[in-house]
Amino acid sequence: MSPALLPALLGLTLVLPGAQALTCHSGSAMAVREATELPLTWTVGEEDCREGWGCQDTVMLLENGPLVLLVITKGCTQEEDQEARVTQHWATPGLSIVSYTRVCRREDLCNDLSSTRSLSTPPLPTFPGTVRCPVCLSTEGCETAPEVTCPVGHTHCYNGILQLRGGGIDAKLRVQGCMSQAACNLLNETRGIGPLSVSEKCTTNGTVPLTCQSGRLVSVRNATELPLEWNAGKEDCGEGWGCQDTLMLLENGPQVLLVLTKGCTQEEDHEARITQHREGPGLSIVSYTRVCRHEDLCNDLPNTVPLWALPPTAGPGTVRCPLCLSTEGCESATEVTCPVGHTHCYNGILKLRGGGINAKLRVQGCMSQAACNLLNETQKIGPLSASEKCPTKGGQTLTCHSGSAMAVREATELPLTWTVGEEDCREGWGCQDTVMLLENGPQVFLVITKGCTQEKDHEARVTRHQEGPGLSIVSYTRVCRREDLCNDLFSTRRLWTPPPPTLPGTVHCPVCFSTEGCDSPTEVTCPVGHSHCYNGLLQLRGGGINTNLRVQGCTSQAACNLLNGTRKVGRLSVSESCETDAFRTCQKGIMLRFKENLAKEPVEWDAFTTVKCDLDEVCQETLLLIDVGPRSLIVGSKGCGKAETPDSQTVSIHSGPPGVLAASYTHFCSSNGCNNASSTSVLLNSLPGPAAPAAGDLQCPACVQMSRFCTSSITVRCPKGTTHCYKGYISLKGGGLSSPLSIQGCMAQPSNSLLNHTNRIGPFHTAEFPEDVNKDLQSRAAPKDLQRGGASKDPHSGAAPAPYLAQVVGLGLSLALWCAVTSLLTLLPCDS
Template sequence: MSPAVLPALLGLTLVLPRVQALTCQSGRAMAVRNTTELPLEWTVGEMICNEGWGCQDTVMLIENGPQVFLVLTKGCTQEKDQEARITEHRKGPGLSIVSYTRVCRHMDLCNDLSSTVPLWILPAPAVPGFVRCPVCLSTKGCESVTEVTCPIGHSHCYNGILKLRGGGINSKLRVQGCMSQAACNLLNETREIGSLSVSEKCGANGMEALTCQSGVLVKVINVTELPLEWTAGQKDCEEGWGCQDTLMLLEDGPQALLVLMKGCTQKKDQEARIIQHREGPGLSIVSYTRVCRHEDFCNDLPSTIPLWTPRPPAVLGSVRCPVCLSKEGCESATEVTCPVGHSHCYNGILRLRGEDISSTLRVQGCMSQAACNLLNETQEIGSLSVSEKCGAKGAQALTCQSGTGVVVRRATELPLEWTVGEKICNEGWGCQDTVMLIENGPQVLLVLTKGCTQEKDHKARVTKHRKGPGLSIVSYTRVCRHEDLCNDFSTTRPLWSPPPLAAPGSVRCPVCLSTEGCESATEETCPVGHSHCYDGILQFRGGGISDTLRVQGCTSQAACNLLNETREIGPLSVSEKCGAKASRICEKGIVMQFEKNLAKQPVEWDASTKVTCGLEEVCQETLLLIDVGSTSLIVGSKGCIKTETQNSQTVSIHSGPPGMLIASYTHVCSSNGCNSARSTSVLLNSLPPPAAPASGDLQCPTCVQFGEVCISSKHITCPYGTTGCYKGYISIKGGGLTSALSIQGCMAQSSNSLLNHTNMIGPFHTVEFPEVVNKDPQSGAAPKALQNGAAPAPYLAWVVGLGLSLALWCGMTTLLTLFPCDS
């Protein structure tokens, strides 16, 4: 069956009969030449146009010192006739640009411009000035440019990128040269030259801006229409952004849902990844994601073929379920007989969110288990956010605004505003809004949490916990159920108005609001009546927030009671501790690296930020090394930890040579910035010197994979003394990481546990799922799965194609946008 072509992204173009159609000259060219070669001439081909179409000529000539760049496109066009027009977009000396355009229909081959003669004459010699600039015209790069003396009056050096699109041309030109003005406006606001679209970007890094395929599609189809193909539009990305492909295919009996997103992204590059979130028969879900930066339009997935192959007929069981995929409702769903092993009827709602996608889909079908977990805990698929709600009344569940943020701003920036995401709540739950604003001299802290709640409804409530001048605290809380997205509080305006000027007193206090530390706090004169200097720590927990704030400022009383005994603000729990020793500043960050020989060669381990720890927390730094021989992985975390041990340093070898090496380093300390190791040598220097064991007779596949199942493993001859081939998985949670590791390799010990049943390594909570330890990997014997073949629930959640998820702080990057955080 040939693929059905989807016209959804670009639309259809109807080709009309070619009756009395014109024949036009046709061709395109781009070339950089020396100006001594001008004038240039060319010959082109011919093409028959659609009826009513005309012939077009477009030529652009950029002269730049000793070089000239020619762009030429000829062919058919729907544009109106236009007499030959020569436009001087920028006049020399220095950089000069001229174009020629024409549209004609009076006879065949009327677009007959064949040389640059009408556009170019030999320029008069220019008087040299005093400024020297690099000069370059190149579609590749300007690393080996030469400098020239600019003409008098041209005292600015231009450095930019021209993007040329249309008429069969899709190219970037790097331009450097002499200009009379300091502006990124080489073409004097020109955006269209005949069939060419031109755009411009300046600066040394302009070349890094990509153009990506762009488009979105959400469509329910019949499975008989698969495989599908599509074409997409295009979009110019921001500098440094990449191109992304996201495709999700949900198959449900005779129907399938296709969700497609293409465009620009700030995410890191990621090779093409296909994940089977749920395998059929019955309901099945598969996705494809990719992020790339190596060239324009690299997000070039054109069809569902990599994801989908026709399924063999399933053996039918005895259970019948309604089957439905619909954006509207499932009142007219039809029943089907489910495959053997699929004895549960799924009934739920999927919410899909992403750039230009906001859709809710009702799903009914056959499942192998009675669970509201269609996507196996997946919340993100590429640029797509997905959430789920089950039950016959699922459609009645509220949708609430959802997001969290903790941010410090200058008081001059108030009032502040924000936007957030959305979340489908459990049936019967309401929507909640909680905002707290702390004003402290020139600074303010905003704490915001929105989402679902089981609390009873209550009207909007504004509470002044501490009144200024000096330190002041006000909060807003609300719970509602009367409509979707009713927790729509979006600005600090109801909480804040500019305070009247306060008379200064005689006491001066350091003033600070910071999640990192107050070493550089400035002193301010306190208002009259505020003669005490507050110094304490506030800790916020709940509603998706876990943050600690250092506070210094002016108060009217000497007490550690900034919030006037308040302990709960909406879903937020707040606690307080005062005094200079209340705070502890630790380095914070994660490291993750794949490489060969990480057990021998140390790598850098610098923290990205600093953090103020909680009231009972100390600093920690932890490394976990996994070396399977052919490759190795090291994962590290720096930050805060709550532990009974205040100061300790431990190196553990969980699995030692011969065979795989699994080792860890944990350092816990109680002084500011004490978790300051700068390389992984703190672990490697404590390991025993590696021996060179003799080779044995056993061969095993070796692999360590982060977030994916090992598929293409490398086989090695195991060292003497190994007893079997290990295959399994380790889940890691904590320390800023949430991940699943797939591991294969040679094993020395008789136990089937690589970690010797260790479940805590510093902040890392670890769970191991050894799928098989087989003493003869060539025997073909079936793996001995855990629990008599039934994988445990955590195994399903972590391993079955879910991929890697970094649990980064979910909050504000700016106050203009809040990202949803599902707790």
């Protein structure tokens, strides 16, 4: 057995023997007896104690109708002296618990209680009630417990498990009996009796909570040390939970990684499974998993014997690879000649999480293939989640501290410290640290955000955005890639210094930090030179932070510029407003209509909800109309948006009759609920009056549909003045929408852009893909494609032209799904 494994699992502490002092009675016992045998007596052995130690006596007596449980533990102790103490933890004619504890040092063998006479008393006379309960005291089970009539007043049946540990006792006792209440509190909140730790669980379905072996270990060993052995601790499981055993061995030439986790689990039982995830020679992985419930401590795998076998011999090949198993790095990896048939060098990172394990392992070795698949698609081994990354040459994948938090604290509590979690980053990403500290007289507001980032590295920066006394703001930002968890700031010490002494001025201001409101702020006397009261709102967004902070305090100037022009602090976007009502409330909703004559007949446009906007947003309402003649579509959006001109209204006719009509209405406004147009007439009233054009000779398919392709087009005779057929699609994204819009129809204007190259309509980002534009791009690329032996690509086959592709990624929603979603949001039907 490897002696280094035991401290890793159990945290053992070695002690040296001391000089002999007292001799104490010593021993422990537990027994179930008939109540008629009371009082009970006992004898025990003796032991010599360490210098300064005393003698302890602990007896617990549990009476349960005709049965009693006696628990005794005696011996040496470091506890302070206490006189004999008898405690009645629970006292009823049904179940009752009484204990005796004492610690003494006056003489040898002073822990001399040897009878239950001082604990047991004759039972009080009782009358039978109407409730019958099973009665049981057992370390085995209560399947054949006799049933008794409970005393009057005992209206509930107790069914629980007592766990007793300490002083040489380690027992789980099943208890059933009569109780006067339904609570699971037989111990009456008791957690310790002398050296005994006591706990209680009550079963609901008759199952007995298990005790399982518990421990975890990650260790790199020499292969010559195998097989390895270990000892584990114990833990009590939840009701219905089982015991799990998980062992993984990764062999890599002369080294072996051992990953072990034992404990409680909710997983279903399964017999022991040994899985060879990857065969050697070279790198190999094998695992053992088991889940059991048949008895306590059934997850009893004690060593690596079931998994380990001497690796097969193989002749040397021609490829040499570095060998490494390390949680640190592989800068000084040893190079070896790989076995024959192993023609590739593996270089990857394994991440194992779960079951108390959180490890990142750098692996280099010999493989028979070039794939980054050491785990052979394995993602789960017992409670372990396993993942794998193979950095490209010069690339790296970091693990960073990750988390976000905000807190208002008293300034007297500074410096503040914190802890966070971890996250695995994408290849090439770095770790970022962002901390912002606002001081405001007696209060401070702390904002923290940590995690992965694509930003370039920069050394730690401490920036004082606003100097005190009075209101002050300081921030810390850093981006690093030099090692895992390098974003390691965990205290305000680098940001905070005690404020310099100041003299009181003549101005009094309210002081407040709140995400709710400042209805009852504290008023303070401002420092000399601070002659203005600040009253504003800070909005913080990004890095897991999304908050609006109301701030009041003392400043030296009247401007609304607490942030001193700052708009970005690390991952945080920050903005500021000193308006009384900083956040506008706007109507919110999406509308979609397919119907004939939408260019002539207005339809209702209602929003059934409202939304609060960000500081730099105003209300918006936008309509887009596409009319191809026999069929038309109108899309509407109400909500918040950003506008260069806060109050503006625009109607645009992007392409007009004869042929396809594409028109839009956009309205931005800066008062609450001002985006309140109730029908599409706000657009229709600005369109040119309809004419009755004579039919021409051109025929075109006509269609407007929410999809990439028209599936229900009809052929129409185009009006005079049209010169060609339009066929293409427009992607819409924003304003609550994300979908392609397919259009076919007659067209007169010489440009083949239905939207006249417009790429923004209100909140909608638009990208247009006319078919002949795609064909033109395709024809220009065809010779190069044909030289490679490739086929030309139709944009409707799923490949859009490169200039437009980035704008439409992820927009391929089906008509049925899109209609379902928009109908839900607007409470309006998708008309057929």
